[in-house]
Amino acid sequence: MPGPTPARPSPAGDTPPVPAADVLVVEDEPSLRTVLARTLGFAGHRVRSAGGVAEARAAVEDAVPDLVVLDVMLPDGSGLDLCAHLRTHHQSVAVVFLTARDDVDDRLTGFALGGDDYLTKPFSVAELVARVAAVLRRSLPSAPVSLGGAHPDALVVGDLSLSEGAHEVTRGGDHLELSPTEFRLLALLALNAGRVLSKQQILEQVWGYDFGGDGGVVEKFVSQLRRKVDDGRVPLLHTVRGFGYVLREPR
Template sequence: MSQPPPDRGATVLVVEDEPSIADVLAIALRYHGFRVLVASSVKEARGQVSEARPDAVLLDVMLPDGDGRLFARELRGSCPDTAIVFLTARDAPAEIVGGLGLGDDYITKPFNIDEVVARVGAVLRRIRPTDDADRDVLPAPPPLRYRGLELDETTYTVRREGREVQLTPTEYALLRFLVRNGGRVVTKEQLLRHVWSYEHAAESTVVETYISYLRRKLAPLGAPEITTRRGVGYGLA
């Protein structure tokens, strides 16, 4: 939890209908250098997104005027570069896997406020360049390839035999790490460290959840299977 935010000017929209929770989140994020906007409903959130185009949205799933998951789908279509971190009291793995596949991370309630700040920072480090000037002048990296898969480093798209699927930045980072390790099995701890920037393995359920997302999205491509080595980790067949 010791890593600083990637950009002390990054804007985070907190969408939470419980005022006490929203206030605590806003205070903590501002203390760590983020610009913070707050919305208590889907309607308010739409207005804030339209005006401010936040870098990240910390999004409650259950809102008074709508489902945060549906709003996330809308947001992913209109602002594909905005990071989405869900806040949810629904911690059943099947429900998380089924409903939160559009987010870059999820945090279950009750949560530790320092963990929330660290994970927002980790998501932004994954999906944003650290220097806008570098982004403007550096050439696009070549695609990664593995057993018929082609990973586009600039669009988070994976292709195989003319078919393609769009991944979230987190899904893409996970697949890229598996591809770079070829057919080797990598541990949950390695995935948490290299994909999520977590230094401890306490949040291992996030790996299982995003492996499920990836499997669902890659299945229509006939892609190499993501295999599970029970008690060890994951790899590409």
């Protein structure tokens, strides 16, 4: 991979400040791992690094990070499997995938397993820093959730309750485990309960204008969110063919 240039701080503007976070970089190529760790450290984060799946799992068990920058292809296993492990045992950890394969199916698999963003090699470290910042803004409990105006901390739709301050979701009193991106998607739908949102609107609000994804990503996330929210219950999350998705109380 060509030598990346150091990231520069973004100019001041309306963008919310990036919360400092505990970041784990999992990359088997030593020079790239060093560059990524130093760059993210320069951006204000507390960074540890690992060269493979086993080392990464040990690092997570030692201290759970806020975010993992995770290479998909590792010498002792798959980053996708490690992501699945994180989603099972540490739901709150955000994941940004790195991969040499620019394949739509690979990206959708990563998102289906709970990944929050995806970068294809080669990439600039400035882009990685920006993507990490965007994921942290929407995933850390200390980061303000900006979904378009003032609103109460608790969003309630039928027997579904979502607390943005605590990042907790319950339905019928049962706690639901959601990834950071699933939580933000559900918060957007709950804030707009009864209103149909298009895939493009969801991409812009949940992933950001510069995400570069497509409608398939939204479909995957809505599908897995529906399994968690509606499984065995009266459906709240509905597809309106040709228009988008809506969260509404049972009629």
